[in-house]
Amino acid sequence: MKKENQHTEFKESWHDEYVRYVSAFCNADGGTLYIGIDDNGKIVGVEQSQKLIEKLPNFIAQKTGITPLIKLHEADGMEYISIELQPSSMPISVHGRYYIRSGSVTSELQGNQLNMFLSAKMGLTWESVVEESFTADEIDLETVERFKVLAKDRVPSIEGETDMPVLMERLNLLVGGRFKRAAIVLFGKNVQKYVLQARIKIGKFLSDTEVLTTDIVEGNLIQQVDRTLDILRTKYLLSYISYEGIHRREKLIYPYEALREALLNAIIHREYFVSSEIQIRVYDDKLVIGNEARLQDITVEDLSRSHPSRPYNKLIADVFYKAGFIESWGRGTQQIIDKCLAEGLLAPVYEYKMGFLYLTFSHERINERINERINERINELTEIELKVYDLICLDPHVRQSDLAIRLALTEQYVRKIVKQLKDKGAIERVGARKNGYWNVKFEK
Incomplete structure (x- = not known):
């Protein structure tokens, strides 16, 4: 026997309360409830199997309105029962309670989850x-x-x-x-x-628990887009100032278009059933946009590559599309990454945790990360290695005999130091001994 999973549940004996598994399987993708098998998938047999076979169809139908396919099986001289259940287009309850199957876990639907489930089953969002x-x-x-x-x-x-x-x-x-x-x-x-929760909360965070200032953006969704971006630009984010001729140019530390796209995605894909707002957390070194959302048949990894466009709120998405706010090709998440990379920033990171989708923009630039790694590697060099390395950086055509003279060392010792630098990946020799040169692998 297989282990318990999304479509399989094992029980050693029947108890009437197990009818909740019928509700759970029917409300999800269907499945089979086995009676006479333990949690490890081992057949232990069921007592009074004929009596149970006669009882279960009517009992389950009375409690749920479902008539399942029930079979009696025999293996190793023992009998067990399978109750096969198909997914239902209508919500199935037991004593007014609704259950759902997720993985090998059966749980009761309550609150917002129940509202969303019932609306979806009735064809409503x-x-x-x-x-x-x-x-x-x-x-x-x-x-x-x-x-x-x-x-x-x-x-x-x-x-x-x-x-x-x-x-x-x-x-x-x-x-x-x-x-x-x-x-x-x-x-x-x-x-x-x-809809009180249809708003955006912005906070300046000194740490994950220490908040310096907070703004709440209200109004309708079309107003919220501009208001949120204006508050971020004028109050929360630094800008780089540059000049092109006599013209002053101002660039946010994060690309404006990438932030705008990320904000639009959060508005379109969030769940408005729930009580949480869209949250934008601004730190010294990062910016995090979080919203409670459901991934529509895609994984969080798919967000960083080409994927179908499946907006959770289709009516809102359609109005935003007609207004020119978004495209309809599912490329928004990729464009956010591309715009950051084009500005020399590290690629933003998508994470999905406890029903929340988070997008983290990093203030760190790619060349800063490279320089940091280079400095770390340079710091690994010994004092004499660093002296030889510095001379090679100044003159890539320098000969080892010249290095020995400049440093007042023997050629044999210099050859040893040069070999150590090559082994550490700091330099490599290009070309012949006489006409070649040293290629410096990482600059200071």
Whole structure:
């Protein structure tokens, strides 16, 4: 027998409470519950198998509404039972409780997890649910007008649309005259009245536990993009000043476009069911953007390479696409990395921990890391090795006999030092003995 996994559960005997495994398998990808097998997959047999075979179909159907395929097996002179369960398109409960299977663990769904599960099973997402109490008077018309200007390149006809409800219907944000939640967070005047967590928290951190200052960015999502970037630029991040002729140029320590793309990704892919905000933590040497999100059939490693575009909030993503904020090809995460590398920064790192997706920008530049490593290697040289190395750096064509004269050493000893430098990877000889030269492998 195999070990317990996403699709397999072993029990030595039947207890009526085990009907929760039926709910869990049906609410996930299906699976098989075995009775008469221990946790190690060893067949131990089941007592009164015929009686149990007769009881289980009706019992499970009464408790869950599911009629599973139940079979009696025999091996090594012992009988055991398999209860095969298919995934259900409808949520399956036991006494009003819903269970789910994740790996070899069965757990009860509660709170936001339960809300998300039920909505998904009913074909609804958080953003597509209608908010009964929200009215047209609560739409921010200035944001609507700004969106129309932004969207004119991708949807030219939108700019001339003067009827706001018609525009909302075209964006699939209105159904039967009622606004979906996506309309509220995208265009609402007072978004946080309905969705308090739809905001962004920015903090300047001296350490992981010590916060120097905090800002909370509210408003609708379209407003939040500009407001957040303005606060980061003017209050939290340093800029490099340079001049091109008489023109003053100011560059953030992290590429502006990379930060903007990362912020847009967080807004589009976050889970609005949960109570946490998007968090931006600014340290002296790094910047971390974190949001509670679900990876849609991809791994965190896929984010650093080409991958399909699967936005979790499709309505919000569609409005952002029409406004020209994002592309629809799943290249945003790669572009963030490319823009950082183009500025000489180390590639940002994606991590997924405890349901949160984190993106960490490093202030360290690639050449700084290289110089640091070079300095470490130079520091490994002895005093006499360093003297020989310095002379070779000054004159790569210098002969070992000349080195001996300059350092008042014997040629035999200099040849020994040169060999040590070669063994440490500090230098290499290029060309013939007479016409060649020394290639310095790491500069000071």
